[in-house]
Amino acid sequence: MEKLRNGYLFPEISRLELEHIEKYPNAKLISLGIGDTTEPIPEIIASSMANYAHALSTADGYSGYGPEQGNKALREAIVKAFYKDLQIQDTEVFVSDGAQCDITRLQLLLGSKVTIAVQDPSFPAYIDSSVIIGQAGDEGGSGRYGSIEYMKCGPENNFFPDLATTSRTDVIFFCSPNNPTGHAATREQLELLVKFARDNGSIIIFDSAYSSYVQDDNCPRSIFEIPGSRQVAIEISSFSKFAGFTGVRLGWTVVPDELLYSNGFPVIHDFNRIVSTCFNGASNVAQAGGLACLSSQGFKAVNSLIDYYMENANVLGEALSSVGLQVYGGANAPYIWVHFPGSNSWDVCKHILEKTHIITVPGSGFGPSGEEFLRISAFGHRECILEATARLKTLFL
Amino acid sequence: MEKLRNGYLFPEISRLELEHIEKYPNAKLISLGIGDTTEPIPEIIASSMANYAHALSTADGYSGYGPEQGNKALREAIVKAFYKDLQIQDTEVFVSDGAQCDITRLQLLLGSKVTIAVQDPSFPAYIDSSVIIGQAGDEGGSGRYGSIEYMKCGPENNFFPDLATTSRTDVIFFCSPNNPTGHAATREQLELLVKFARDNGSIIIFDSAYSSYVQDDNCPRSIFEIPGSRQVAIEISSFSKFAGFTGVRLGWTVVPDELLYSNGFPVIHDFNRIVSTCFNGASNVAQAGGLACLSSQGFKAVNSLIDYYMENANVLGEALSSVGLQVYGGANAPYIWVHFPGSNSWDVCKHILEKTHIITVPGSGFGPSGEEFLRISAFGHRECILEATARLKTLFL
Numbered sequence: 015m016e017k018l019r020n021g022y023l024f025p026e027i028s029r030l031e032l033e034h035i036e037k038y039p040n041a042k043l044i045s046l047g048i049g050d051t052t053e054p055i056p057e058i059i060a061s062s063m064a065n066y067a068h069a070l071s072t073a074d075g076y077s078g079y080g081p082e083q084g085n086k087a088l089r090e091a092i093v094k095a096f097y098k099d100l101q102i103q104d105t106e107v108f109v110s111d112g113a114q115c116d117i118t119r120l121q122l123l124l125g126s127k128v129t130i131a132v133q134d135p136s137f138p139a140y141i142d143s144s145v146i147i148g149q150a151g152d153e154g155g156s157g158r159y160g161s162i163e164y165m166k167c168g169p170e171n172n173f174f175p176d177l178a179t180t181s182r183t184d185v186i187f188f189c190s191p192n193n194p195t196g197h198a199a200t201r202e203q204l205e206l207l208v209k210f211a212r213d214n215g216s217i218i219i220f221d222s223a224y225s226s227y228v229q230d231d232n233c234p235r236s237i238f239e240i241p242g243s244r245q246v247a248i249e250i251s252s253f254s255k256f257a258g259f260t261g262v263r264l265g266w267t268v269v270p271d272e273l274l275y276s277n278g279f280p281v282i283h284d285f286n287r288i289v290s291t292c293f294n295g296a297s298n299v300a301q302a303g304g305l306a307c308l309s310s311q312g313f314k315a316v317n318s319l320i321d322y323y324m325e326n327a328n329v330l331g332e333a334l335s336s337v338g339l340q341v342y343g344g345a346n347a348p349y350i351w352v353h354f355p356g357s358n359s360w361d362v363c364k365h366i367l368e369k370t371h372i373i374t375v376p377g378s379g380f381g382p383s384g385e386e387f388l389r390i391s392a393f394g395h396r397e398c399i400l401e402a403t404a405r406l407k408t409l410f411l
Numbered sequence: 412m413e414k415l416r417n418g419y420l421f422p423e424i425s426r427l428e429l430e431h432i433e434k435y436p437n438a439k440l441i442s443l444g445i446g447d448t449t450e451p452i453p454e455i456i457a458s459s460m461a462n463y464a465h466a467l468s469t470a471d472g473y474s475g476y477g478p479e480q481g482n483k484a485l486r487e488a489i490v491k492a493f494y495k496d497l498q499i500q501d502t503e504v505f506v507s508d509g510a511q512c513d514i515t516r517l518q519l520l521l522g523s524k525v526t527i528a529v530q531d532p533s534f535p536a537y538i539d540s541s542v543i544i545g546q547a548g549d550e551g552g553s554g555r556y557g558s559i560e561y562m563k564c565g566p567e568n569n570f571f572p573d574l575a576t577t578s579r580t581d582v583i584f585f586c587s588p589n590n591p592t593g594h595a596a597t598r599e600q601l602e603l604l605v606k607f608a609r610d611n612g613s614i615i616i617f618d619s620a621y622s623s624y625v626q627d628d629n630c631p632r633s634i635f636e637i638p639g640s641r642q643v644a645i646e647i648s649s650f651s652k653f654a655g656f657t658g659v660r661l662g663w664t665v666v667p668d669e670l671l672y673s674n675g676f677p678v679i680h681d682f683n684r685i686v687s688t689c690f691n692g693a694s695n696v697a698q699a700g701g702l703a704c705l706s707s708q709g710f711k712a713v714n715s716l717i718d719y720y721m722e723n724a725n726v727l728g729e730a731l732s733s734v735g736l737q738v739y740g741g742a743n744a745p746y747i748w749v750h751f752p753g754s755n756s757w758d759v760c761k762h763i764l765e766k767t768h769i770i771t772v773p774g775s776g777f778g779p780s781g782e783e784f785l786r787i788s789a790f791g792h793r794e795c796i797l798e799a800t801a802r803l804k805t806l807f808l
Contacts (some may be wrong), residue, residue, distance in 0.1 A: 060468035111691070142688045146689070
């Protein structure tokens with residue numbers, strides 16, 4: 015724990031926000047920071063949760079412990095909605111209380127002795143959980159932990175690591191669409207990644223929490239679209255950004271039967287043991303909501319929400335480009351990744367906050383290669399996004 | 412993971428149950444096994460969850476990520492309901508998705524290098540999570556892991572370890588009322604435990620998940636009733652058995668500010684970092700339910716449920732005593748601990764299942780000193796408890 019020098023990124027951003035509110039109590043603060051959904055959950059889904067919750071007060075509707083792996087109907091619905099024709103079985107799907115929690119449970123499974131690679135930049139929970147479990151080695155003030163392989167992903171390599179110069183590790187965390195850069199890996203890129211993992215005997219932990227935002231048919235929404243992935247990949251995903259369930263808490267992880275340790279033992283058996291020992295299942299009310307999301311009406315309603323946020327991303331991206339900033343992401347993900355060449359990203363973040371009362375996230379919070387960048391979230395009410403756009407244009411024009 | 416020889420106890424019991432149903436599809440199976448609540452959640456509490464869930468579909472009622480530590484109103488209500496006059500601050504309360512999950516998060520905090528002691532018998536998640544994190548050492552077929560201190564708690568020592576012969580460890584897991592024995596430690600016993608921890612510089616992880624079942628005023632419901640405990644204890648607790656939230660998933664952990672590592676650093680800072688990195692808060696719907704449990708009407712309703720289960724325990728305990736069995740527990744906990752001298756507890760469990768179609772849990776599943784015992788749960792509909800009582804009396808008369 016002592017090796018975790020800094021606080022976790024997102025609570026740090028919340029603190030920055032609170033300090034700013036204290037300093038400017040009358041300012042209209044707009045948060046394009048933490049990446050939290052803002053639009054109400056579609057009524058049909060909220061009603062399903064409400065009905066389920068209310069029925070818990072009746073003899074017929076009450077239920078206690080469910081299976082730690084999740085309710086069978088939900089596991090089946092996840093397969094049908096997200097893995098049709100991809101050979102995934104419902105028994106390979108483990109329902110969770112969210113992707114961040116499953117990252118830690120996977121780290122528990124892997125233990126302290128494995129080596130890991132992460133995209134640089136990437137969602138900070140991969141590295142932080144790695145430090146907590148004891149895989150990371152020392153961070154000698156360089157911003158990099160000695161035992162972690164940082165796979166640089168920037169505009170210069172189309173946000174895909176140079177695998178020829180990437181060291182072999184036991185595990186590769188890979189997030190697509192990437193948080194924070196908003197880049198969705200192409201089919202060709204993921205084929206290279208799967209080949210790399212197969213050649214090296216590595217396990218890919220593929221984080222597809224933003225997959226429902228992918229618009230481009232050439233960007234797979236699941237690693238299991240890539241032939242050969244069942245022997246090398248685990249996929250983590252979530253209802254958080256898909257259905258506005260950030261507070262409701264629901265996600266899932268897929269561990270294919272064919273994924274084996276080098277001694278031939280199936281990884282799924284150990285993950286099942288972790289889930290049943292260290293977790294007691296996602297809330298049954300949340301699971302009822304998840305099932306409603308995957309009904310045909312629910313699915314349609316949820317996809318309207320996604321369209322709404324993607325229109326936000328479009329508005330923000332165009333505005334920032336129009337004032338001459340170099341903008342990435344936003345086409346297949348609700349995040350815009352903006353380059354400020356030569357800058358310190360915390361300074362830019364604080365400058366924007368001071369001048370426009372807009373919260374963003376400094377790119378360096380996502381890894382050393384995030385320096386000079388800002389992540390701007392497209393989650394927000396439309397009027398806030400338009401207002402933020404106007405303020406940013408004024409600042410940068 | 413390879414050191415975890417057996418499956419987790421409770422899924423194993425579920426499997427036993429399923430096999431029995433297949434074998435006897437027409438038998439009326441009664442489960443006094445896993446210890447799952449069976450009675451509906453009081454209407455006032457279920458309605459609060461339903462209203463909260465429904466409001467998520469409105470602009471005013473929607474909320475996304477909450478604080479990882481839990482909503483402030485709930486943290487305050489927990490303090491008021493359970494820690495009145497005990498100097499606990501709401502900032503020391505971390506709301507969770509259940510005690511079992513927090514056991515693992517505490518193990519993450521502690522890491523692989525600490526030594527632990529557990530009551531023998533005790534809830535299996537302490538040992539199993541310890542094995543997963545790498546503290547436990549080898550289990551050479553003896554049923555005991557080499558690096559764990561097993562503190563025998565049986566009728567011969569009034570279910571409290573002989574501390575004079577207990578080795579010093581960094582951490583002591585202590586569950587009261589104990590699962591499985593049903594024994595609630597007395598004030599004098601807990602004073603000895605706190606003194607032992609203070610003398611040794613150990614941390615007590617006190618599991619009070621069943622504290623609301625305590626009837627005896629001389630049995631503290633919280634370790635923080637014991638003077639001097641704030642420097643040595645963490646308390647884990649839960650809404651699961653208190654309010655029938657086993658499926659809803661809600662609990663909490665208290666880490667006092669004064670609990671320090673030997674280098675003087677506050678443990679609460681590290682636990683806060685774990686919670687915000689490895690967890691994203693309990694479901695907001697579940698938290699709304701928790702708050703309703705702690706309203707004056709909700710609290711009263713929940714306590715009626717507890718009375719109901721305790722009456723079950725009373726019925727079961729009296730019946731088993733009346734046929735000459737030696738019965739422990741059941742007075743301050745919803746578990747009866749029955750002695751079958753000279754027996755193998757799995758054999759007794761299977762014999763009872765075969766003859767009466769009643770599921771129980773073999774004591775040896777809770778540790779080597781659980782051999783010769785069975786845990787019988789008092790969770791059940793009254794008519795099932797009465798039916799089970801009649802069947803057991805017939806078998807043992």
